Every structure is written in C-alpha cells, then in structure tokens.
Amino acid sequence: MKGFLIFTLVFFLLIKPDEIKAQVFKTETGTVEFLSKASLNEFTGESSSLNGLVDLEKNLLDFFVDLNTVKTGIGLRDRHMRENYLETKKYPFAEFTGKIESLPVLTKGQSRDVTAKGKFKIHGVEREITVPGKLTMVSDNELKLEAQFKVLLSDYKIDIPTVVFYELSEEQVVTIQATLRK
Amino acid sequence: MKFKTLALLMGLSFSLPAFAQLERKLATENQEVELIFHAPRHINLLTVEPLVKKDLHFAIMHTFGTLDGGIQELWGLDNGANIQFSFEYAFSDKFSLGAARQSRDKVYNLYGRYHLLKQTQNNSMPISLSVMGGAGVNSSNYDFLQNDAPTFGERTSYAFQVMGARKFSDKLSVQVTPMMAYFVDPNPIFFIEGDQNLYLALGFSGKYKVTGRSSLTLQWIPNLNSDLRNNLGVGIDIEAGGHVFQMYFVTSQFLNEQYLLAGGNGTPGDEFRIGFNVNRIFATGRKKGLK
Numbered sequence: 415m416k417g418f419l420i421f422t423l424v425f426f427l428l429i430k431p432d433e434i435k436a437q438v439f440k441t442e443t444g445t446v447e448f449l450s451k452a453s454l455n456e457f458t459g460e461s462s463s464l465n466g467l468v469d470l471e472k473n474l475l476d477f478f479v480d481l482n483t484v485k486t487g488i489g490l491r492d493r494h495m496r497e498n499y500l501e502t503k504k505y506p507f508a509e510f511t512g513k514i515e516s517l518p519v520l521t522k523g524q525s526r527d528v529t530a531k532g533k534f535k536i537h538g539v540e541r542e543i544t545v546p547g548k549l550t551m552v553s554d555n556e557l558k559l560e561a562q563f564k565v566l567l568s569d570y571k572i573d574i575p576t577v578v579f580y581e582l583s584e585e586q587v588v589t590i591q592a593t594l595r596k
Numbered sequence: 597m598k599f600k601t602l603a604l605l606m607g608l609s610f611s612l613p614a615f616a617q618l619e620r621k622l623a624t625e626n627q628e629v630e631l632i633f634h635a636p637r638h639i640n641l642l643t644v645e646p647l648v649k650k651d652l653h654f655a656i657m658h659t660f661g662t663l664d665g666g667i668q669e670l671w672g673l674d675n676g677a678n679i680q681f682s683f684e685y686a687f688s689d690k691f692s693l694g695a696a697r698q699s700r701d702k703v704y705n706l707y708g709r710y711h712l713l714k715q716t717q718n719n720s721m722p723i724s725l726s727v728m729g730g731a732g733v734n735s736s737n738y739d740f741l742q743n744d745a746p747t748f749g750e751r752t753s754y755a756f757q758v759m760g761a762r763k764f765s766d767k768l769s770v771q772v773t774p775m776m777a778y779f780v781d782p783n784p785i786f787f788i789e790g791d792q793n794l795y796l797a798l799g800f801s802g803k804y805k806v807t808g809r810s811s812l813t814l815q816w817i818p819n820l821n822s823d824l825r826n827n828l829g830v831g832i833d834i835e836a837g838g839h840v841f842q843m844y845f846v847t848s849q850f851l852n853e854q855y856l857l858a859g860g861n862g863t864p865g866d867e868f869r870i871g872f873n874v875n876r877i878f879a880t881g882r883k884k885g886l887k
Contacts (some may be wrong), residue, residue: 420802422747440618443608465621467617467618468616474617477618478620480624482622487879488651488878489646490635490648490840490877493631494835496630497631498809498835506622509618509620
C-alpha cells in the first residue's frame with residue numbers, strides 16, 4: 415500500500431498534465447514589433463521577450479510582454495517612452511488573453527488563418543479586440559504563431575505629445591511572431 | 597492523513613500549470629532608475645544620464661548678454677552670444693567620449709564620461725555615480741602679441757568632475773558635483789576673470805518635474821578656493837519628442853567646463869543671461885528595422 419502510494423505520488427509529480435494532454439505550447443522569446451508610421455518619421459520598437467501560451471485543448475491564448483524590454487534604437491527615446499508615454503513603472507505589461515474563434519484541427523506541417531478574440535491590456539486600459547493571425551504546426555512539438563493588429567494610442571489613454579520632432583503616429587501596427595514549444 | 601496529502605499534491609500537480617494563465621513577471625526584477633535628468637546636460641553641467649552604446653548625443657548651447665540692457669538690447673539677445681557645439685558618442689553603455697567647441701576664446705574640448713554606479717529601483721544602489729575628465733585648448737589668434745603670444749601648452753586647460761546623483765521621487769532629482777578646473781597659464785588675455793591655475797567648486801543641480809514632460813531646473817556652483825562670484829542658474833527643461841530643450845537664466849556666459857569655473861559670474865538678477873540648450877540623440881550604426 416505504502417509503495418503504491420509513493421509510486422502514484424511520484425507518477426503524478428513527474429508527469430505533468432502538459433505532457434498528458436500534449437496541447438500546451440509555450441514561449442518566452444517571441445518577438446513583438448510596433449511600427450509608428452507618421453508622415454515625417456517612421457520608427458519601430460522591438461522586443462524579443464514575448465511570453466506566450468497557446469492551449470489548443472482548452473482553446474486558451476495568453477500573451478504578455480514586459481514593455482521595459484521594448485527598444486526603438488535610441489536609448490533616450492526609449493527612456494522617454496517608458497516614463498512619459500507607456501508609464502511602465504505603473505503599467506509594466508502589455509497583455510492579451512483570449513481564444514481562437516472556430517479553432518481548426520492542425521496536423522503537422524499545416525498552416526491556417528485564424529482569428530483570435532480577447533482582451534488586450536496596455537497602459538492600464540483593457541479592451542476587447544479581434545486579431546487576425548496564422549497558426550502553423552511546424553512539428554509535433556512546435557507551433558508557430560504570427561499576427562498583426564492595429565492599436566490606436568488614444569484608445570488606451572496614451573498621450574501623443576503636441577510638440578513633436580519625430581512624429582509619433584496615433585496608429586501603431588503591432589506584429590507578433592512566436593514559435594511556441596511543448 | 598497521507599491520503600489527504602496525496603490528494604492535495606495530486607490536485608496541485610494537475611491544477612496549477614493547467615488552468616492558470618502565465619504568471620506576469622518582469623524581464624529584469626531590479627531595474628535601474630531612469631531619467632534622473634532629462635538629458636546628458638543640465639543647464640551648464642554634465643549629468644549622470646548615460647547614453648546607450650553607439651548613441652550620439654548632440655547639444656547646441658547658447659548664452660547671451662546680460663539682462664540689464666533691457667528691451668533696447670532685447671535683454672541681452674543682441675550681443676554677447678556664446679555658442680558651444682558638443683558631440684558625445686557612446687562606445688559602451690558606460691563610456692562615452694565627447695568633443696565640444698565654445699565660441700568664446702574658440703576653445704576646443706575633448707572629454708570622456710564614465711558611469712560607475714547606477715541607481716536601482718529597489719535602492720540596493722541608492723545613487724548613480726559618474727566621472728568626467730576633459731582637456732581643452734584655446735585656439736584664438738594671439739599673433740598680435742608677437743613674441744608674447746601663448747604657446748600651445750599655455751593655452752591648454754583641464755577639467756575633472758565627479759557626478760553623484762539621486763532621483764528621490766518621480767519629481768525630484770538632485771546631483772552633487774565636486775569639480776575642478778586647471779589652467780596651465782591663466783593669461784589675462786583669455787576671457788577669464790580668475791588668475792589662479794586651479795579652481796575648485798561644488799556644483800548642485802536640481803530637477804523638479806512639474807508636468808509629464810517638463811521640469812524646473814536649478815544650478816548652483818559655489819567656488820571653494822577663489823573669490824569669484826558663485827554660479828547660479830534657474831530654468832526649465834522641456835522634452836519634445838526626441839529633443840530636450842533647456843531654457844534658463846544663468847550668471848555665467850561660459851559653457852565650457854573649465855571656463856565655467858574660471859570665467860566669473862555676474863550678480864543674479866540684473867546680470868542674469870538668457871541661455872538655451874537643445875539636446876538631441878541620434879542612433880548610429882544600427883539598422884532600425886524599418887521595412
């Protein structure tokens with residue numbers, strides 16, 4: 415009896431549900447890029463610290479990125495962006511939690527256009543958004559996700575400076591690329 | 597008892613990773629405090645504000661004549677303009693080299709800044725500490741002095757500063773800067789008031805944020821070993837999308853670090869001068885990922 419108990423204990427501790435269900439994909443190194451395309455000036459910010467989870471069994475998408483890791487290529491501009499616009503001390507993350515509408519069945523090597531619906535939160539403001547994207551089952555253990563959506567800064571109460579020398583666009587195009595693994 | 601523990605463990609091993617969203621965690625737990633000052637310069641003094649590797653900081657700085665000329669002289673703007681161009685390039689996140697030229701006495705200055713300590717948000721490091729060293733040469737034409745014209749060596753001067761700063765709150769930052777300047781030959785033909793070789797002073801810089809992108813600024817530099825007047829400056833810093841504008845009233849017309857200490861100061865009030873800096877940072881040698 416005791417031996418059995420220890421066996422089950424060890425069994426359940428060693429074999430995590432992820433492995434049983436085999437449908438949970440994760441990453442900590444996805445990339446996020448935003449493109450600010452104003453008439454006078456175009457620049458991008460990039461981070462490769464996108465954390466993500468895709469659970470095909472439960473149909474759950476969960477992504478977040480520490481906005482402190484977003485770099486635009488100019489250190490002082492990054493610092494101004496963090497302190498004055500994104501206010502990362504108060505609101506360090508951009509987050510998306512949602513699900514895929516009409517989840518496709520993916521087999522190895524297949525790629526499908528999907529639409530995700532869920533809550534996007536940045537600068538302390540949460541909104542329901544719909545994101546078109548593409549899911550690719552690279553191998554049994556690898557799922558690739560690409561998505562692009564637009565963010566209006568005013569929707570999230572992010573100020574645009576009135577006096578500008580590099581113009582900041584009201585509309586930011588956000589592109590996500592991540593390879594998630596089991 | 598055992599069953600309970602077992603059930604609990606089983607429950608835990610199932611529920612925790614499977615149902616929860618990802619835990620939101622910061623990429624770096626103990627972050628450095630940023631923007632202690634708006635820019636690498638603050639009125640006349642260099643700050644602890646670092647550049648990122650390969651960034652190029654360009655500052656164009658001006659001071660004008662004294663206010664006491666009134667509207668007739670447009671409060672000094674008509675005359676006495678002194679301009680300094682300064683370029684500073686970061687070879688790493690800690691070390692940068694700069695070159696500057698002040699129009700008064702046509703002084704070329706080379707300087708370096710090194711950041712030793714960085715204040716952190718959890719206060720494990722309470723201050724930021726940087727050092728600055730510079731050497732300059734007066735390139736004015738003194739041919740009219742014939743044989744008495746100063747030699748190259750006699751035209752040189754040196755500066756050394758230690759900048760210690762702390763951001764006390766989102767609004768208030770203070771920097772204390774022990775400074776020294778050394779003139780090989782404090783020739784009276786130079787635009788300096790002092791006649792000593794060595795000048796010691798203690799600079800105080802303050803920034804008080806009033807709105808998201810602007811701050812009131814203060815500078816006070818009491819001299820420690822000379823009878824010259826102390827430097828006083830008050831102003832405002834404004835961040836405008838990539839540029840930092842600094843407008844101020846200051847008692848000195850000088851922008852070069854050595855001349856700032858040896859050059860003398862007017863009385864605060866009537867002899868304040870209008871000053872104006874524009875700071876801009878450029879990224880170099882890097883693809884910005886434009887498509």
